[in-house]
Amino acid sequence: MRKLDPKTSLVLRGIGGSLEIFEAEAQAGIKAGRHCPDDKPVVVDCLRQWIFIQ
Numbered sequence: 001m002r003k004l005d006p007k008t009s010l011v012l013r014g015i016g017g018s019l020e021i022f023e024a025e026a027q028a029g030i031k032a033g034r035h036c037p038d039d040k041p042v043v044v045d046c047l048r049q050w051i052f053i054q
Contacts, residue, residue, distance in 0.1 A: 012051070019048055 015022040023044050029035035 015047065019044075019051060022047065 012018060016025065026035060026040045026044050030037045030040055
């Protein structure tokens, strides 16, 4: 695994420390009706790509 650059580390802190935590919270928000079931998965996918393909 490659070392995270400072920008990526800030993003991870901003989303709760890990993409897995953010994704779990997003899924809970969708189930609770707080997040759009169409938009939130796209946000999670974009973050995943930005963090790991950077």
